[in-house]
Amino acid sequence: MRKIAALYGGSSQHFRSLNEPKYRKYYDRLIYLPDLENTSLDEFDALVVPSQLHMGLVMKSREKIKQFAEKGGIVVAFGPQPREWIPGQNWELRPTNFWWWLDKNAKSGLVLQKPDYDLFSYITLADATWHQHGVYWPPEGAEVLISTEDGGAVLYVDKVSTAGTWIVTTLDPDFHFGSYFMPATERFLDGFLPWLAEGNV
Amino acid sequence: MDQRTDFLMLDSGCCFGEPRLKDPNYQDFFSFIDVYDLPEHDLSPYKCLVITGLIDQELLYKQKEQIRDFLDGGKVLVFSGNLFLPWLPGASAFVPKEIRNHSDYDVTIAKEHPIFAGVQTYDMTYNKGVAGFFARGHHPLPDGAEVLLTLPGGEPITYIDRNSTKGTILVHSGNDLFGYNHPGKSTGRIALQLTEWARNEYRQLQEPQERGAYA
Numbered sequence: 001m002r003k004i005a006a007l008y009g010g011s012s013q014h015f016r017s018l019n020e021p022k023y024r025k026y027y028d029r030l031i032y033l034p035d036l037e038n039t040s041l042d043e044f045d046a047l048v049v050p051s052q053l054h055m056g057l058v059m060k061s062r063e064k065i066k067q068f069a070e071k072g073g074i075v076v077a078f079g080p081q082p083r084e085w086i087p088g089q090n091w092e093l094r095p096t097n098f099w100w101w102l103d104k105n106a107k108s109g110l111v112l113q114k115p116d117y118d119l120f121s122y123i124t125l126a127d128a129t130w131h132q133h134g135v136y137w138p139p140e141g142a143e144v145l146i147s148t149e150d151g152g153a154v155l156y157v158d159k160v161s162t163a164g165t166w167i168v169t170t171l172d173p174d175f176h177f178g179s180y181f182m183p184a185t186e187r188f189l190d191g192f193l194p195w196l197a198e199g200n201v
Numbered sequence: 202m203d204q205r206t207d208f209l210m211l212d213s214g215c216c217f218g219e220p221r222l223k224d225p226n227y228q229d230f231f232s233f234i235d236v237y238d239l240p241e242h243d244l245s246p247y248k249c250l251v252i253t254g255l256i257d258q259e260l261l262y263k264q265k266e267q268i269r270d271f272l273d274g275g276k277v278l279v280f281s282g283n284l285f286l287p288w289l290p291g292a293s294a295f296v297p298k299e300i301r302n303h304s305d306y307d308v309t310i311a312k313e314h315p316i317f318a319g320v321q322t323y324d325m326t327y328n329k330g331v332a333g334f335f336a337r338g339h340h341p342l343p344d345g346a347e348v349l350l351t352l353p354g355g356e357p358i359t360y361i362d363r364n365s366t367k368g369t370i371l372v373h374s375g376n377d378l379f380g381y382n383h384p385g386k387s388t389g390r391i392a393l394q395l396t397e398w399a400r401n402e403y404r405q406l407q408e409p410q411e412r413g414a415y416a
Contacts (some may be wrong), residue, residue: 010257011213011294012283032259034237052255054214056235082216179283180297180337 001197002045002074003028007036009053013178017050017189020177027191036061043071046074046196051172054084069164074201079170084176086168088139088162092152096133096187110154114145117157118200128155130184134171144164165201204230207294207400209247210379211236213255217260226382230396239264244271248403253377254282261288272368275406278398281373284340291343291365293373298352306332308358311348316398321387325350337377369402 004093008014008030017023018030019105033053037060041047047068049058062085069087077086082093110132112125128146135152138144143161144153146169155169173185173192195201207230212218214235222233235243236257242248250271252261261268265288270291272278283295298305308325310317328334339356342348343365350358359378362370371378381391 009215010259011215011255012258012285013255015258015285016283033257034260052213052215052217054237054257055216056214057237078218181333 003043004046004197005029005031005041005044006046006048007031007053007058009033009034009050009057011052011178013052014050015178017174017178017182020056021104023090023189023193026197033057036064041068041073042071044068044073046076048076048196049078049081051078051080051175052063058085059083059164066162068168069162072164074165074167074196076167077169078174079168079172081168088142088158090139090169092137093134093189094132094152096131104193109149111147111149112145113147114143117124117143117145119145119192119195122195122199123188127184127187127191130171130176130182134170136168136170138168167196167201204245205232207246208232208249208251208396209234209244210251210253211239211256213253213257215255216388218253220381221377225378226392231264233252235382236260236272240267242278245274247271247276249277249279249399251377251379252278252280256282258284258286258288262286265287269366272370274368275403276368277406278368278369279373279395279399279403281375281379283374284372285340288357289370289372291346291362291370293343295340295374296338296356297356298356300333300337303332305353306337307353308335309351311355311357312349314398316394317349317389318394319390320386325386327377331366334376336373339374340372360386368406371399 004027006027008018010073034057063074108129110129111126123199132154135148136156138153138156138158139161142156142158143150144156146155147153158166173188177189178181209232212222212233212235269290280289284292285294306326308322310322326332327336336358339358342357342360343362345364346360346362348357348360352358359373378395379392381388382391
């Protein structure tokens with residue numbers, strides 16, 4: 001079982017999605033974001049960076065997070081992350097497709113690129129399907145697990161930019177679960193966190 | 202008079218809050234500060250403090266005396282979101298609604314009020330035919346609160362509390378009410394009507410003191 005820390009920004013959405021008992025058991029520690037600067041990450045294997053954190057404080061700690069990855073740590077970044085703090089971050093903002101499922105021949109536009117990746121022993125593509133706020137164009141050598149039809153990354157794993165692993169997604173399941181909205185986001189977290197804790201990342 | 206002393210909005214610093222900082226509709230009468238600058242910021246010039254559900258409530262809890270002092274100066278506070286820490290006088294933690302059917306999200310006007318005048322409840326409940334955007338639970342009421350909107354079980358979505366402090370608190374359990382300013386739907390009236398209400402409320406709160414000064 002990996003030792004996981006999560007950043008906690010103090011919003012009601014953060015509070016709920018991190019403290020829900022079935023998720024809280026995967027977090028060894030919640031680090032209040034303003035305290036991150038003075039908190040050691042050395043004991044952790046993975047760091048979860050939720051959606052909708054204070055961007056100024058995240059930017060202030062980007063070197064610290066990068067150093068954590070350089071020591072072999074796993075960094076998870078939920079989306080959207082419009083400020084550049086992820087190595088090789090190449091974010092393209094797109095209008096959010098809130099309403100695709102109301103269309104007659106509804107297609108979410110998501111493509112499962114690596115069905116054999118261990119994450120998909122824990123979640124299905126449907127569990128990752130609600131809407132996207134944009135796409136990433138990841139660095140060469142990164143593995144795109146879920147993409148849009150034109151190849152933009154919705155979820156990718158980057159083991160080349162640092163000595164560690166970056167799991168980067170445009171999806172914001174924690175925000176929606178924390179807002180009591182959208183059931184698929186709960187199914188995503190139900191599978192994603194056990195995978196992060198014990199799966200083949 | 203600088204109208205930017207009318208409303209002070211705390212910026213959560215997260216990306217969903219960013220569009221408001223740049224929205225031209227708010228530049229003339231809204232001031233914005235980063236939430237982490239609140240402890241050092243003098244609130245005395247402002248009439249109304251606006252706080253949304255994306256905010257760091259741990260910080261607000263540390264600053265609860267500052268917030269109470271602001272209200273006791275006969276000021277107005279509008280909060281939209283889900284409370285989970287006791288930083289707002291009289292308020293209780295958010296209680297999510299158990300949803301069995303989309304009609305569980307139906308909004309009812311409990312009392313005709315200038316903030317929601319001319320606003321159709323259908324427009325509050327539904328967005329492109331989908332329910333659930335407006336409110337998904339409630340905050341239990343402080344004594345004597347005035348309830349404006351409810352969910353089908355009578356849960357109060359929006360209330361006004363004039364008893365817990367010497368000022369006025371409006372608590373709404375959904376998205377930022379000042380964000381409802383888009384023409385084309387009747388909900389687009391809310392932001393302007395809320396603005397007018399907050400200014401009137403402030404005027405009424407300050408009146409006795411002014412009369413006192415000349416008595």
